[in-house]
Amino acid sequence: MNAPLIGARIERKEDYRFLTGAGQYTDDISVPGQAYAAFVRSPHAHANIKSIRSDKAKASAGVLAVYTGADLAAAKVGGLTCGWLITDVNGQPMKEPAHPCLAQGKVRYVGDHVAVVVADTAEQARDAAEKVEVDYEALPAVVDPVKARAKGAPALHDIAPDNTCYVWSLGDKAKVDEAFAKAAHVTKLDFVNNRLIPNAIEPRAAIGVYNRADQAYTVYVANQNPHVERLLMTAFVLGLPEHKVRVVAPDVGGGFGSKIYLYAEDVVVTWAAKQLNRPVKWTSDRSEAFVSDAHGRDHVTTAELALDNDGKFLAMRVRTTANLGAYLSTFASCIPTILYATLLAGQYTTPLIHCEVTSVFTNTTPVDAYRGAGRPEATYVVERLVETAARELKIDPAEIRRRNFIRDFPYQTPVALQYDTGNYEATLDAVLKLGDVAGFQARKEQSLKNGKLRGIGYAAYIEACGIAPSAVAGSLGARAGLFEAGEVRVHPTGSVTVFTGSHSHGQGHETTFAQVVADRLGIPIENVDIVHGDTAKILFGMGTYGSRSIAVGGTAIVKAMDKIIAKGKKIAAHLLEASESDIEYDRGEFKVAGTDRKKMFGEIAFAAYVPHNYPHDKLEPGLNENAFYDPANFTFPAGTYVCEVEVDRDTGQVTIERFAAVDDFGKIINPMIVEGQVHGGLAQGIGQALTEGCRYDASGQLVTGSFMDYCLPRAGDVPSFKVDTRETPCTHNPLGVKGCGEAGAIGAPAAVMNAITDALGVKDLSMPATAQTVWRSLQQKAA
Amino acid sequence: MSVKISMKVNGKPVSAEVEARTLLVTFIREHLRLTGTHVGCDTAQCGACTVHMNGKAIKSCSIVAMQAEGAEILTIEGVAKADGTLHPMQQAFKENHGLQCGFCTPGMVMNALDFAKSHPNPSEKEVRESLEGNLCRCTGYHNIVKSIVAGARAMAASK
Numbered sequence: 001m002n003a004p005l006i007g008a009r010i011e012r013k014e015d016y017r018f019l020t021g022a023g024q025y026t027d028d029i030s031v032p033g034q035a036y037a038a039f040v041r042s043p044h045a046h047a048n049i050k051s052i053r054s055d056k057a058k059a060s061a062g063v064l065a066v067y068t069g070a071d072l073a074a075a076k077v078g079g080l081t082c083g084w085l086i087t088d089v090n091g092q093p094m095k096e097p098a099h100p101c102l103a104q105g106k107v108r109y110v111g112d113h114v115a116v117v118v119a120d121t122a123e124q125a126r127d128a129a130e131k132v133e134v135d136y137e138a139l140p141a142v143v144d145p146v147k148a149r150a151k152g153a154p155a156l157h158d159i160a161p162d163n164t165c166y167v168w169s170l171g172d173k174a175k176v177d178e179a180f181a182k183a184a185h186v187t188k189l190d191f192v193n194n195r196l197i198p199n200a201i202e203p204r205a206a207i208g209v210y211n212r213a214d215q216a217y218t219v220y221v222a223n224q225n226p227h228v229e230r231l232l233m234t235a236f237v238l239g240l241p242e243h244k245v246r247v248v249a250p251d252v253g254g255g256f257g258s259k260i261y262l263y264a265e266d267v268v269v270t271w272a273a274k275q276l277n278r279p280v281k282w283t284s285d286r287s288e289a290f291v292s293d294a295h296g297r298d299h300v301t302t303a304e305l306a307l308d309n310d311g312k313f314l315a316m317r318v319r320t321t322a323n324l325g326a327y328l329s330t331f332a333s334c335i336p337t338i339l340y341a342t343l344l345a346g347q348y349t350t351p352l353i354h355c356e357v358t359s360v361f362t363n364t365t366p367v368d369a370y371r372g373a374g375r376p377e378a379t380y381v382v383e384r385l386v387e388t389a390a391r392e393l394k395i396d397p398a399e400i401r402r403r404n405f406i407r408d409f410p411y412q413t414p415v416a417l418q419y420d421t422g423n424y425e426a427t428l429d430a431v432l433k434l435g436d437v438a439g440f441q442a443r444k445e446q447s448l449k450n451g452k453l454r455g456i457g458y459a460a461y462i463e464a465c466g467i468a469p470s471a472v473a474g475s476l477g478a479r480a481g482l483f484e485a486g487e488v489r490v491h492p493t494g495s496v497t498v499f500t501g502s503h504s505h506g507q508g509h510e511t512t513f514a515q516v517v518a519d520r521l522g523i524p525i526e527n528v529d530i531v532h533g534d535t536a537k538i539l540f541g542m543g544t545y546g547s548r549s550i551a552v553g554g555t556a557i558v559k560a561m562d563k564i565i566a567k568g569k570k571i572a573a574h575l576l577e578a579s580e581s582d583i584e585y586d587r588g589e590f591k592v593a594g595t596d597r598k599k600m601f602g603e604i605a606f607a608a609y610v611p612h613n614y615p616h617d618k619l620e621p622g623l624n625e626n627a628f629y630d631p632a633n634f635t636f637p638a639g640t641y642v643c644e645v646e647v648d649r650d651t652g653q654v655t656i657e658r659f660a661a662v663d664d665f666g667k668i669i670n671p672m673i674v675e676g677q678v679h680g681g682l683a684q685g686i687g688q689a690l691t692e693g694c695r696y697d698a699s700g701q702l703v704t705g706s707f708m709d710y711c712l713p714r715a716g717d718v719p720s721f722k723v724d725t726r727e728t729p730c731t732h733n734p735l736g737v738k739g740c741g742e743a744g745a746i747g748a749p750a751a752v753m754n755a756i757t758d759a760l761g762v763k764d765l766s767m768p769a770t771a772q773t774v775w776r777s778l779q780q781k782a783a
Numbered sequence: 784m785s786v787k788i789s790m791k792v793n794g795k796p797v798s799a800e801v802e803a804r805t806l807l808v809t810f811i812r813e814h815l816r817l818t819g820t821h822v823g824c825d826t827a828q829c830g831a832c833t834v835h836m837n838g839k840a841i842k843s844c845s846i847v848a849m850q851a852e853g854a855e856i857l858t859i860e861g862v863a864k865a866d867g868t869l870h871p872m873q874q875a876f877k878e879n880h881g882l883q884c885g886f887c888t889p890g891m892v893m894n895a896l897d898f899a900k901s902h903p904n905p906s907e908k909e910v911r912e913s914l915e916g917n918l919c920r921c922t923g924y925h926n927i928v929k930s931i932v933a934g935a936r937a938m939a940a941s942k
Contacts, residue, residue: 011878021889025818251884251885285822684920708826718925
């Protein structure tokens with residue numbers, strides 16, 4: 001039991017239930033008497049609603065009610081709010097158009113929620129939803145974020161006639177422009193960071209339950225942050241007393257950001273449950289998910305890097321238009337700004353950076369955080385620029401990075417962040433070996449002999465995780481704190497239940513957090529259970545996103561454990577008739593220093609709950625502590641990826657032949673789980689680069705609305721990965737951890753695209769680099 | 784229109800009166816309350832609903848329940864031993880970290896069990912091809928592939 005648990009490949013505690021079909025996802029929950037909701041959604045991207053006739057639907061078998069926007073307005077149900085205020089360059093707050101839970105006279109994207117039908121069975125609700133007659137007056141739509149700003153573009157919201165939510169900037173423009181004017185070399189690229197649809201395999205679902213006896217609600221919902229869901233729903237939308245609402249996010253089948261937000265459907269089923277005095281359940285089908293889950297990315301960018309003749313970076317200038325979709329989703333505004341521009345220094349000493357972001361409304365599904373959230377977009381800009389500059393200046397891509405690496409820490413970037421620590425050379429050196437870069441030339445020649453093109457591409461990313469110091473976030477516009485809460489409950493027999501405000505939807509917290517607790521307390525891991533995802537059990541929590549769980553949530557638990565140990569020492573001192581200052585705690589034993597007198601952890605727990613011999617004058621009985629932890633800084637995981645591709649000249653088909661990733665996540669708790677996180681992130685990043693692209697036609701119809709049109713990577717589309725890590729512990733949290741959840745998705749797109757452009761010998765190529773895109777590029781080059 | 788159906792599910796005879804349009808997956812989840820079989824899409828693409836019908840892996844979202852009249856159905860709940868011991872394929876997924884959120888997992892395991900019958904020692908390429916009809920968004924497939932290779936070998940070894 002005393003083998004170190006930190007750093008051990010412990011098999012996951014949660015696996016047994018998932019492998020035997022015993023997981024309890026929201027749709028698996030059946031509340032007695034539950035009715036079923038089906039939403040009527042807009043088939044138009046932009047239209048006025050002239051009338052809604054629901055009499056036929058109401059007369060349909062099993063129907064309990066049909067509600068429209070008028071019913072919500074009459075009941076004073078508010079709209080969805082945005083949790084981050086961005087201030088425009090002119091000093092004005094961003095434009096925040098109303099985001100009604102059911103449309104108020106107008107729809108603004110295909111899939112916008114117009115009405116809801118509640119019936120005894122799911123089939124009856126769906127049948128009746130088709131009988132709701134909505135008379136639309138179709139309006140011209142705009143889906144392209146650049147076109148949305150053009151004169152005469154259809155306006156979505158009266159308060160934003162130019163469809164602009166804000167124009168925001170970071171950095172010293174005058175100095176940057178001056179550096180560019182003097183620079184020996186400028187590399188310039190135009191990018192589209194393709195729009196993605198998250199597609200967690202579990203579709204969203206929600207069950208609203210109302211109990212008249214105590215006027216209290218329970219909401220079961222597939223969500224990454226139940227306390228945030230509750231706060232938003234009670235305080236801002238439904239105006240309910242927070243203590244009367246319990247939100248349970250049970251087993252959740254993947255999130256990737258898309259389950260952070262408070263969605264209209266969650267609000268509507270909760271509200272309807274009270275109207276009907278019956279539980280109301282809604283489960284999204286995949287087609288609905290494609291149009292109603294918040295999408296990700298969708299930037300149009302022009303980026304320039306100024307260099308001297310030695311390849312030293314002098315300045316960077318970035319102009320981005322970001323598509324927010326039709327309405328502001330919960331954290332939409334901060335993704336293309338705070339989580340994007342602040343990462344543009346990457347791993348480099350670029351002294352001057354200026355970024356201007358224009359965020360616009362279009363007739364498309366709202367866009368918000370998707371795995372990486374702003375950081376993949378930033379890394380793509382930086383790493384495509386760096387690799388292109390290296391090619392233009394004929395400097396080896398690894399060498400140009402070395403010449404510009406940050407080596408002195410802490411390091412203050414010109415874009416607001418202060419990196420506490422890092423060792424970028426270490427991950428670069430390691431990945432060169434892991435990816436056998438030395439052997440590339442021979443492999444390239446072999447490919448050429450086989451009639452194929454071969455290319456290699458690098459990406460050296462940095463991310464800001466452990467979100468976030470609340471005061472910093474607040475000064476940047478956050479409307480919430482970003483700390484985490486944890487509670488350690490030691491039971492009389494010495495086993496432990498830990499309650500965390502983090503939420504696991506695949507990350508394996510039940511195992512990783514248990515390792516941290518068992519290791520620190522020196523007790524068997526079997527004696528530790530982790531509880532998450534229920535506002536009735538957990539004191540508070542900000543949830544899981546931004547690779548924050550171990551760095552922020554884990555630290556809160558450590559702080560609570562420290563309080564347990566401190567109290568345990570007092571109890572031990574009393575029982576051992578020693579001075580408290582002489583008590584040491586070591587792997588499950590409270591010892592009197594320099595003697596063999598000791599008490600086991602379980603004995604102390606028992607004494608705390610059966611306090612017959614106990615220092616009652618100084619100490620309360622019981623052994624239960626909680627802690628809130630607000631991080632001192634972000635954490636800065638970083639790494640270097642090398643991708644090697646082969647391209648079929650005749651078909652344009654790209655095959656990833658090798659992918660090597662070396663990451664520095666600081667201290668690692670469970671390498672097996674960390675590798676799994678990297679693999680998954682890489683597949684999503686490779687998906688962005690090669691297969692995934694959300695497409696709307698000009699009228700605003702989603703063309704990629706199913707798995708038959710939107711190419712989620714399948715097993716045959718991705719390679720086996722070579723992954724490794726280097727450890728530079730974070731300096732400002734007790735575990736030395738940084739977070740690992742998003743890295744793969746952040747670094748992979750640039751590595752893949754750098755490899756393909758190397759193989760093709762072209763500067764520009766848009767994502768996704770499908771066979772057709774690559775084939776066209778080859779034809780253009782030949783012509 | 785409702786129809787009477789009966790079949791064997793995980794070795795137990797079951798019968799019910801259901802609407803004729805009831806999908807097999809709906810019957811399994813909503814009528815039998817065996818919720819380990821999941822629904823991840825509506826176009827027969829994701830494979831989360833994979834079960835065995837008469838020993839062959841099928842997507843239970845793609846047939847109506849009455850098409851399974853008289854059939855033997857095996858769902859993920861029927862895979863482990865009665866005493867709770869995991870099947871070698873389930874064990875391989877656990878040992879190789881072949882699952883994260885767990886939502887696609889039952890379909891992955893059911894598909895792998897059928898595949899392993901004819902592939903006692905599969906190559907990585909064969910496993911990747913066998914997963915054409917199963918989507919996972921968490922794992923990047925790397926460890927699922929490892930799990931199935933190990934699981935298939937373990938099944939062959941335990942014969």
